[in-house]
Amino acid sequence: MSPGEIYLGIDIGGTKTNIGLVDTKGTVLAQRRIPTSTNAHCQSAEQDLQSIIQGTQELITELNSKPTIRSIGIGVPGTVDRSLGEVVFAPNLNWRHVPIRDFFAKTFDLPICVGQDTEAAAWGEFLFGAGRDMRDIACITIGTGIGCGLVIGGQLYKGRFGTAGEIGHTMVEKAGLACNCGRSGCAEAYASGTAILKRFREAVQAGQKSSLLQHMELDKITTRDIFSGAKAHDLLSEAVIKDAVEYLSMALTNLVNLMCPEAVILSGGISQQRELFVNPLIEQTYARMYSVLVDKVKITTAELGTNAPLIGAAMLCKDPSYQGSMGKEGKS
Ligand SMILES: [Zn+2]
Structure with missing residues (x-):
């Protein structure tokens, strides 16, 4: 250039x-x-x-x-x-x-x-962000859905039929929740922003209590509100987010073990939630991954933002x- x-x-x-x-x-x-x-x-x-x-x-x-x-x-x-x-x-x-x-x-x-868009984000982070000077990275976008761009050997990797990186649709549960893709048990059905909101609403409809409902109507609550609720120690908000982190950590572990990247970069709206989401996600993924990789693979947040x-x-x-x-x- x-x-x-x-x-x-x-x-x-x-x-x-x-x-x-x-x-x-x-x-x-x-x-x-x-x-x-x-x-x-x-x-x-x-x-x-x-x-x-x-x-x-x-x-x-x-x-x-x-x-x-x-x-x-x-x-x-x-x-x-x-x-x-x-x-x-x-x-x-x-x-x-x-x-x-x-x-x-x-x-x-x-x-x-x-x-x-997920491969574009990965390419951006690879060239100018958290993945610069590296060769193999995975960049996970955690937002409305869960996507992933892969850079392998310094170039984007999409696989033979162009869909590589669908980490949101890797299975984390046998006979699990229905996913938008038409299958069930996918990580996205537990850990995306949409899934967190859906699971919170369903739990309330099934009779579980949440302090958020003292000053908000159920159909007005957003994913962001659930994070605020968890910060204020609302038990249901905490439980839904904790579950999301746990399931996503399984998907990340599988990705790391399969791909052996230099770094996993977390981006997207939910990656802004440091204490409640990103920190426990990183901790659990290190605790689960193939032990040889623990002190080698870097798990970090994106640097280029939106x-x-x-x-x-x-x-x-x-x-x-x-x-x-x-x-x-x-x-x-
Ligand atoms: Zn799916």
């Missing part, structure tokens, strides 16, 4: 899309967030993409000097066919088979890479594993 080069990153989320221009050091030079609509099929995907393109063009004109953009990287919350540059299925957006790269190529004559998927997306075309998947191939 030569100095002065700029990369365009787009992180498409369930409710908002984060668009940014990023330099070679991973610094976001300009960015804007626009709403993403999530209520219809391909028709609305096109409208969303059109407003993202418009937002991108406005962002470029906002910069004083006209930048030379080298490539575009797009992260989406779903399964992607990177060779086609297509979103295969993004449940939170209700997108199926959206040819996102072709759509952008009508406006931008540049290499364009499309990947999953911009990790944006910064990583901007750099996707720099990942060797994307060679041949950019539409128009990059020169660098």
